[in-house]
Amino acid sequence: MPSPETLAAEPLISLRDIHLSFGENRVLKGIDLDVQRGQAVSIIGPSGSGKSTILRCITGLLAPQRGSIRVGATQVETLTSEAQRIELRKKVGFVFQQYNLFPHLSVLENLVIAPRKVLGRSAVEAEKDARALLAKVRMEHKADAYPGQLSGGQQQRVAIARALAMRPELILFDEVTSALDPETVGEVLTVIRELTEEGMTCVLVTHEMRFAEDISDVVYFTENGLIVESGSAEQIFQRPTSERTQEFLRHALGDAGRRPAVNGDPYLLSNISRYSLSV
Ligand SMILES: Nc1ncnc2c1ncn2[C@@H]1O[C@H](COP(=O)(O)OP(=O)(O)OP(=O)(O)O)[C@@H](O)[C@H]1O
Ligand SMILES: [Mg+2]
Numbered sequence: 001m002p003s004p005e006t007l008a009a010e011p012l013i014s015l016r017d018i019h020l021s022f023g024e025n026r027v028l029k030g031i032d033l034d035v036q037r038g039q040a041v042s043i044i045g046p047s048g049s050g051k052s053t054i055l056r057c058i059t060g061l062l063a064p065q066r067g068s069i070r071v072g073a074t075q076v077e078t079l080t081s082e083a084q085r086i087e088l089r090k091k092v093g094f095v096f097q098q099y100n101l102f103p104h105l106s107v108l109e110n111l112v113i114a115p116r117k118v119l120g121r122s123a124v125e126a127e128k129d130a131r132a133l134l135a136k137v138r139m140e141h142k143a144d145a146y147p148g149q150l151s152g153g154q155q156q157r158v159a160i161a162r163a164l165a166m167r168p169e170l171i172l173f174d175e176v177t178s179a180l181d182p183e184t185v186g187e188v189l190t191v192i193r194e195l196t197e198e199g200m201t202c203v204l205v206t207h208e209m210r211f212a213e214d215i216s217d218v219v220y221f222t223e224n225g226l227i228v229e230s231g232s233a234e235q236i237f238q239r240p241t242s243e244r245t246q247e248f249l250r251h252a253l254g255d256a257g258r259r260p261a262v263n264g265d266p267y268l269l270s271n272i273s274r275y276s277l278s279v
Contacts, residue, residue, distance in 0.1 A: 013201075018066070035218075039201060039218060040202045042218075108127065108130055137157040152179060212233065
C-alpha cells in the first residue's frame with residue numbers, strides 16, 4: 001500500500017496504453033494520459049476521435065480490452081462488481097451534454113437525493129449542502145423550481161451542483177455547453193472556470209477552444225484513437241508541433257479565434273454581469 005505522501009505526488013488519474021474496440025471498430029489505440037490533483041486538463045480533437053470514450057473508461061462505464069486505468073488508489077480495470085463501480089463513481093463526478101436532471105423533482109430535491117441515498121447523509125445536512133452549492137452556481141433562487149422551468153444553461157448549472165453534492169475528488173465534463181443556447185454558454189463556463197480556480201481537478205472534453213486555452217493546465221489533442229500531442233495550453237494553442245494539431249486548430253478557431261488569450265474574457269464577463277441583472 002503506497003504511503004499518503006506517495007499518493008499525493010502521483011497523478012490522480014493515470015491511463016496507460018488503453019486499447020478499446022467496439023466490434024471491428026478500434027476506437028482507442030493506446031492512450032496514455034495523466035491528470036495531477038488540482039489540474040484542469042482538456043481533451044480536444046475531431047468528432048469520433050474517442051474523447052467521450054476516454055471519459056467513460058475513467059468512470060468505469062466502459063472496460064478497455066487492454067491497458068491500465070488508475071483513479072486515486074482504485075485500479076479501475078480490475079473492478080468486477082457493480083458495487084465497486086458505484087464506489088468509484090462516488091469519487092468521480094460526471095457532467096454530460098444532456099443534463100439528465102430528474103424532471104419530477106425540484107432543483108433542491110435533485111441535489112439532495114444521491115447524497116441521501118448513496119452517501120447516507122441526513123436530510124438536514126444534505127439540504128444545507130445543496131443550498132450552498134446552488135448559491136455557488138448562482139441558482140439558489142430556483143431551489144423550488146422544476147427542471148422544465150429552467151433554461152438549458154440553468155439546468156446545466158444545476159447538473160454541475162448535483163455532481164458537486166457528492167463531494168467528488170474530480171469532475172469530468174463532456175461537451176457540457178454544446179447543447180446550449182449561445183446566450184447561456186458563458187454562465188456555465190464561468191462556473192467551470194471558478195471550480196478550476198478553486199483547485200477542483202477537472203477533465204474537460206470541449207469544443208470551446210478559447211475556453212480550453214484559457215483555463216487548462218494541460219491539453220491533449222486526440223485523433224483517430226491516439227493522443228497526437230499534449231502539452232501546456234500555451235504550447236498546444238500557440239506553438240503546436242504536430243501538423244495535425246495545427247490543422248485542427250486552424251479549423252476549430254477560425255479567423256476570429258486567432259486573437260491571443262486574455263484574462264477575463266469579455267464574453268464571460270458579460271455573462272457574469274448578466275447574472276447580477278437577471279437572478
Ligand atoms: N457504445 C458504442 N457502441 C459502438 N460504437 C461506439 C459506442 N460509443 C462510441 N462508439 C464509436 O466510437 C468512436 C469514438 O466515439 P466517441 O464518442 O468517443 O467520440 P468523440 O471524440 O467523443 O466524438 P464527438 O466529438 O462527436 O463527441 C466513434 O466511431 C463511435 O461511433
Ligand atoms: Mg463525445
